[in-house]
Amino acid sequence: AQSVTQLGSHVSVSEGALVLLRCNYSSSVPPYLFWYVQYPNQGLQLLLKYTSAATLVKGINGFEAEFKKSETSFHLTKPSAHMSDAAEYFCAVSGAGGADGLTFGKGTHLIIQP
Amino acid sequence: NAGVMQNPRHLVRRRGQEARLRCSPMKGHSHVYWYRQLPEEGLKFMVYLQKENIIDESGMPKERFSAEFPKEGPSILRIQQVVRGDSAAYFCASSGTGEETQYFGPGTRLLVL
Numbered sequence: 001a002q003s004v005t006q007l008g009s010h011v012s013v014s015e016g017a018l019v020l021l022r023c024n025y026s027s028s029v030p031p032y033l034f035w036y037v038q039y040p041n042q043g044l045q046l047l048l049k050y051t052s053a054a055t056l057v058k059g060i061n062g063f064e065a066e067f068k069k070s071e072t073s074f075h076l077t078k079p080s081a082h083m084s085d086a087a088e089y090f091c092a093v094s095g096a097g098g099a100d101g102l103t104f105g106k107g108t109h110l111i112i113q114p
Numbered sequence: 115n116a117g118v119m120q121n122p123r124h125l126v127r128r129r130g131q132e133a134r135l136r137c138s139p140m141k142g143h144s145h146v147y148w149y150r151q152l153p154e155e156g157l158k159f160m161v162y163l164q165k166e167n168i169i170d171e172s173g174m175p176k177e178r179f180s181a182e183f184p185k186e187g188p189s190i191l192r193i194q195q196v197v198r199g200d201s202a203a204y205f206c207a208s209s210g211t212g213e214e215t216q217y218f219g220p221g222t223r224l225l226v227l
Contacts, residue, residue: 004156032214043118043205044157044218051214090156094214101147101159101170102207102216 002027002093006105014113019078021108023065023091026072031093033074034102035065038088047089050074061085086112116141118208118219126225127196135191135222139208146189147216148181151203163189196226 007022025031032051036044048059055067065076074091088109092102119138127133139146144165149157162170163183174181178196183189193200203223207216 034215036218041223043220044207046215046217049215092157101162101173102149102157103159104149104156106154106156 002031002095002103004091004093004103004105006089006091006108008108009106010109010111012111012113013081015083016080019063019076019081019085019110021076021089021091021110023074023076023105024072025074025091025093027093027095029095031095033065033067034092034094035059035063035074035076036090036092038090038107040087044090047076081110081112083112083114086110118206118217120204120206120219120222122222123220124223124225126227128227129197130195133193133196133200133224133226135193135204135206135224137189137191137206137208137219139189139206140210140217143208143210143217145209145211145213146183147207147209148189148191149205149207151205151221153202157205160191193224196224198226200224201226 003026005024034049035047038044048057050057050067058064063078088107090107091105094102146163148160151157159173161174161181178194180192203221205221206219209216
């Protein structure tokens with residue numbers, strides 16, 4: 001069984017400040033981990049993924065995430081927030097091989113203050 | 115290269131009617147997944163299909179819901195005798211064989227009156 005916990009349903013940061021969105025997972029098999037972003041009334045867009053290669057993963061729009069097995073975490077960061085980063089962010093996990101349904105966290109709504 | 119397509123984007127049904135949601139995967143993809151998103155919640159996995167086969171339907175409600183992915187044409191998620199609790203956004207995703215990344219469509223927002 002797999003699960004994902006995203007701490008903080010809402011995160012507010014100032015424009016230009018560090019963005020940190022937290023994700024912890026549990027999985028009985030080596031996980032594949034994903035971060036997706038969802039803009040209002042749209043589908044999900046892949047930001048980045050971890051598939052057992054490098055533990056520090058770089059994605060689109062300046063985001064990156066680090067897989068820490070000892071902490072069962074996959075937190076998402078961006079050094080400097082832009083107004084356009086305001087959206088809903090979802091962390092997801094799938095089992096080894098990746099060809100099964102994703103288990104999603106409840107999401108974190110990122111608010112950017114001008 | 116067109117992405118995952120879903121139609122309709124919005125669907126309004128009265129209680130007791132049927133809802134049919136369609137999903138065309140990305141070109142070359144033969145794996146389709148359906149998810150449901152309730153307000154203020156993340157996406158919940160419903161079903162995983164390959165052409166003409168249901169691989170995993172562990173997330174599908176036992177009654178009224180069915181899914182298919184025929185040899186030709188889009189994948190269909192069918193909800194019979196809809197109830198207000200079925201109101202949600204339904205997302206389809208697709209992936210290629212051997213790929214771990216799922217690409218999502220824009221979703222169908224179902225409203226049951």
